[in-house]
Amino acid sequence: xxxxxxAIMGIGTVGGGTYEILTKNHDFMLKNHGIxxxxxxxxxxxxxxxxxxxxxxxxxxxxxxxxxxxxxISIVIETMGGVEPAKSFxxxxxxxxxxxxxxxxxxxxxxWPSLEATAKKGGxxxxxxxxxxxxVPIIRALEESLQANHVNSLVGIINGTTNYILSKMTxxxxxxxxxxxxxxxxxxxxxNPTADVEGFDASYKLxxxxxxxxxxxxxxxxxxxxxxTNVTKADIxxxxxxxxxxxxxxxxxxxGNDVEVRVHPTFVPQSHPLAGVSGSFNxxxxxxxxxxxxxxxxxxxxxxxxxxxxxxxxxxAAKRTSPLYSxxxxxxxxxxxxxxxxxxxxxxxxxxxxxxxxxxxxSLATVFAKNNVSIETVLxxxxxxxxxxxxxxxxxxESDIRKSxxxxxxxxxxxxxxxxxxVLS
Amino acid sequence: xxxxxxAIMGIGTVGGGTYEILTKNHDFMLKNHGIxxxxxxxxxxxxxxxxxxxxxxxxxxxxxxxxxxxxxISIVIETMGGVEPAKSFxxxxxxxxxxxxxxxxxxxxxxWPSLEATAKKGGxxxxxxxxxxxxVPIIRALEESLQANHVNSLVGIINGTTNYILSKMTxxxxxxxxxxxxxxxxxxxxxNPTADVEGFDASYKLxxxxxxxxxxxxxxxxxxxxxxTNVTKADIxxxxxxxxxxxxxxxxxxxGNDVEVRVHPTFVPQSHPLAGVSGSFNxxxxxxxxxxxxxxxxxxxxxxxxxxxxxxxxxxAAKRTSPLYSxxxxxxxxxxxxxxxxxxxxxxxxxxxxxxxxxxxxSLATVFAKNNVSIETVLxxxxxxxxxxxxxxxxxxESDIRKSxxxxxxxxxxxxxxxxxxVLS
Numbered sequence: 015x016x017x018x019x020x021a022i023m024g025i026g027t028v029g030g031g032t033y034e035i036l037t038k039n040h041d042f043m044l045k046n047h048g049i050x051x052x053x054x055x056x057x058x059x060x061x062x063x064x065x066x067x068x069x070x071x072x073x074x075x076x077x078x079x080x081x082x083x084x085x086x087i088s089i090v091i092e093t094m095g096g097v098e099p100a101k102s103f104x105x106x107x108x109x110x111x112x113x114x115x116x117x118x119x120x121x122x123x124x125x126w127p128s129l130e131a132t133a134k135k136g137g138x139x140x141x142x143x144x145x146x147x148x149x150v151p152i153i154r155a156l157e158e159s160l161q162a163n164h165v166n167s168l169v170g171i172i173n174g175t176t177n178y179i180l181s182k183m184t185x186x187x188x189x190x191x192x193x194x195x196x197x198x199x200x201x202x203x204x205x206n207p208t209a210d211v212e213g214f215d216a217s218y219k220l221x222x223x224x225x226x227x228x229x230x231x232x233x234x235x236x237x238x239x240x241x242x243t244n245v246t247k248a249d250i251x252x253x254x255x256x257x258x259x260x261x262x263x264x265x266x267x268x269x270g271n272d273v274e275v276r277v278h279p280t281f282v283p284q285s286h287p288l289a290g291v292s293g294s295f296n297x298x299x300x301x302x303x304x305x306x307x308x309x310x311x312x313x314x315x316x317x318x319x320x321x322x323x324x325x326x327x328x329x330x331a332a333k334r335t336s337p338l339y340s341x342x343x344x345x346x347x348x349x350x351x352x353x354x355x356x357x358x359x360x361x362x363x364x365x366x367x368x369x370x371x372x373x374x375x376x377s378l379a380t381v382f383a384k385n386n387v388s389i390e391t392v393l394x395x396x397x398x399x400x401x402x403x404x405x406x407x408x409x410x411x412e413s414d415i416r417k418s419x420x421x422x423x424x425x426x427x428x429x430x431x432x433x434x435x436x437v438l439s
Numbered sequence: 440x441x442x443x444x445x446a447i448m449g450i451g452t453v454g455g456g457t458y459e460i461l462t463k464n465h466d467f468m469l470k471n472h473g474i475x476x477x478x479x480x481x482x483x484x485x486x487x488x489x490x491x492x493x494x495x496x497x498x499x500x501x502x503x504x505x506x507x508x509x510x511x512i513s514i515v516i517e518t519m520g521g522v523e524p525a526k527s528f529x530x531x532x533x534x535x536x537x538x539x540x541x542x543x544x545x546x547x548x549x550x551w552p553s554l555e556a557t558a559k560k561g562g563x564x565x566x567x568x569x570x571x572x573x574x575v576p577i578i579r580a581l582e583e584s585l586q587a588n589h590v591n592s593l594v595g596i597i598n599g600t601t602n603y604i605l606s607k608m609t610x611x612x613x614x615x616x617x618x619x620x621x622x623x624x625x626x627x628x629x630x631n632p633t634a635d636v637e638g639f640d641a642s643y644k645l646x647x648x649x650x651x652x653x654x655x656x657x658x659x660x661x662x663x664x665x666x667x668t669n670v671t672k673a674d675i676x677x678x679x680x681x682x683x684x685x686x687x688x689x690x691x692x693x694x695g696n697d698v699e700v701r702v703h704p705t706f707v708p709q710s711h712p713l714a715g716v717s718g719s720f721n722x723x724x725x726x727x728x729x730x731x732x733x734x735x736x737x738x739x740x741x742x743x744x745x746x747x748x749x750x751x752x753x754x755x756a757a758k759r760t761s762p763l764y765s766x767x768x769x770x771x772x773x774x775x776x777x778x779x780x781x782x783x784x785x786x787x788x789x790x791x792x793x794x795x796x797x798x799x800x801x802s803l804a805t806v807f808a809k810n811n812v813s814i815e816t817v818l819x820x821x822x823x824x825x826x827x828x829x830x831x832x833x834x835x836x837e838s839d840i841r842k843s844x845x846x847x848x849x850x851x852x853x854x855x856x857x858x859x860x861x862v863l864s
Contacts, residue, residue: 159576
């Protein structure tokens with residue numbers, strides 16, 4: 015039996031779930047893992063919230079220093095969120111030799127290299143399974159179960175808020191605005207939803223996951239990012255007609271030394287396992303050169319699933335005899351041999367409102383042909399004072415599609431490409 | 440950089456895939472994991488097969504002792520299959536202090552306790568991720584990612600052969616016999632298919648997975664087992680009409696100290712994520728008290744995915760400073776506080792051919808009511824000289840269902856319950 019004292023910094027939703035597991039499953043973990051966990055200190059400026067979890071007064075820390083200076087505590091859980099003061103607090107703990115377990119994707123995505131350097135300096139571990147995809151153990155899988163494989167791609171639904179909104183729009187025909195409002199009322203979206211709906215949250219997670227998958231630093235700023243705020247009911251309807259479901263996908267691919275990393279709304283074929291991932295569920299599809307396709311599916315958020323990932327990391331940290339660090343040079347820079355490519359190849363769906371005149375389709379087709387874009391399907395409908403033409407292309411280069419769009423809009427003042435959605439193939 | 444010499448015992452399909460990864464991805468693993476793998480010895484009585492993989496003559500071992508006595512070799516891969524001589528060879532290696540990585544589910548299921556004891560004696564590790572569900576890292580997930588959770592249930596499609604046969608019967612309307620024949624021709628089923636089609640293979644895997652999930656030994660002999668040889672086209676058709684797909688499921692459940700472990704054909708609701716797992720893909724659905732639902736999906740067999748699991752275990756073993764052993768008393772006995780329950784509660788589908796006479800439905804309904812079985816749906820069809828009545832029950836006890844079946848058959852000589860399939864709910 016090993017007594018392990020831990021501290022929790024930040025006792026909001028996720029911190030509360032973590033405390034609940036450490037207390038409710040205390041005896042279970044003692045019996046099965048031989049670890050007697052004790053939550054010795056909790057730090058949060060909201061004392062009422064601390065009390066609401068039944069945490070005794072003598073466990074309330076008055077400062078991060080109090081935790082850093084407590085020699086009993088060997089593992090510190092950070093569930094405050096945001097960059098500061100979480101970053102300074104974590105650095106203090108690492109330098110004091112305490113391993114840190116965090117759910118903070120923004121912080122890890124932005125400051126992993128310096129935090130890992132600090133961890134090494136302090137001889138401490140830094141674990142962050144909970145930062146990506148809630149309770150789904152995708153980080154451990156990339157680190158400890160796929161070592162034999164070149165990962166060719168990872169494709170995931172890794173943001174619960176946007177998946178909830180898009181599922182509502184798809185299944186119940188809601189508008190984006192109404193679905194967002196409902197998500198906010200249910201606590202699935204924040205009052206300021208920007209981080210989720212504009213894809214920042216997914217880009218933080220993708221930068222972490224693709225760094226691990228491709229064995230090089232991929233800063234979040236290198237991730238191409240498009241949110242879901244422009245997705246319309248018409249797009250969803252058109253997708254349905256063509257056999258697709260719209261999802262905010264995070265996509266990482268590696269071909270030799272070319273890596274692409276991107277977050278954007280995507281048409282997913284209805285037969286693809288990711289198409290059925292609805293509501294607050296998340297999933298990551300991974301392809302490796304020997305293991306072929308794998309999918310990891312589960313709850314992407316919530317206090318209990320995220321708490322599960324945190325406490326499993328705490329058990330992992332408590333059992334390790336030496337810390338686990340990343341297996342690539344974690345210096346904040348993409349390895350010199352790696353080229354982050356932004357000229358993706360993809361199938362595309364385009365919807366254009368055009369002047370309804372003879373020859374208009376021929377003129378559009380000519381533009382595509384000129385730009386090496388081959389068309390798979392065309393749907394044309396008459397509209398008020400014009401027509402709507404939808405195209406599904408064969409795989410084409412993003413740059414060629416963008417050139418085609420510009421040229422189509424130049425052809426006639428009435429021409430306007432209203433939607434432009436990448437298609438998973 | 441760490442030079443690690445390994446040996447492979449058994450160079451059939453899986454051993455060959457393993458050798459291929461260790462050579463093809465040698466430089467990749469050296470760069471990313473700092474390990475310089477060298478396959479120093481290969482043992483197989485078929486020298487032609489050894490040569491066919493381009494393995495040099497000086498790497499051919501003449502006996503297991505030669506490997507056990509080679510002080511350079513620290514990790515031995517066993518891909519021979521079957522119990523003997525694999526067991527004796529593995530024991531030799533463990534006693535010589537060499538960690539063993541194996542894909543052998545039959546051996547682990549039958550002799551894990553004694554092999555683990557031998558491993559401890561030799562100070563060696565024993566790793567078997569590849570024994571369950573091919574390339575899917577379900578064992579590592581249970582051991583290293585779900586430590587915070589009481590696992591309530593695990594439900595899986597964990598045998599590729601039967602899933603291929605049932606998929607062919609469902610999607611193409613083939614008979615069992617024809618589908619089996621095709622599977623044999625394609626190498627998905629063996630000439631003697633008993634181990635797969637009678638559910639032995641799945642019961643070995645379930646015994647391993649449920650032991651890890653429920654933290655107690657669960658010998659394969661404790662697993663209730665029914666194969667797919669009695670599944671008919673009529674069952675598949677009836678399932679389709681009721682919204683179900685038939686799958687050979689391995690089910691482990693724990694309620695308090697009651698554990699049930701069973702392998703049998705099961706109707707899976709078409710909306711359940713397991714319903715879409717077709718062909719040679721496998722998947723395991725896990726529910727934990729905090730993490731909620733998780734699903735792990737991937738290729739359940741094949742030289743490359745299984746090789747991926749083996750080599751990832753080899754990397755894991757090479758990096759560990761001390762071996763990982765099971766976290767429960769691995770003595771071959773179910774813990775005394777655990778009760779292995781065989782009186783499951785489930786929904787059931789029953790199909791009976793009965794005498795077509797007035798009052799027959801009422802008499803059957805009376806039998807069910809007397810035995811506490813509540814009916815959800817009834818379908819009745821006229822047949823030649825009789826009628827076929829199908830029942831879908833609400834959750835009921837297996838013992839009550841079996842009593843009902845016996846009583847229905849006693850009612851009239853013409854009554855016969857022709858199908859009896861459990862339904863996942």
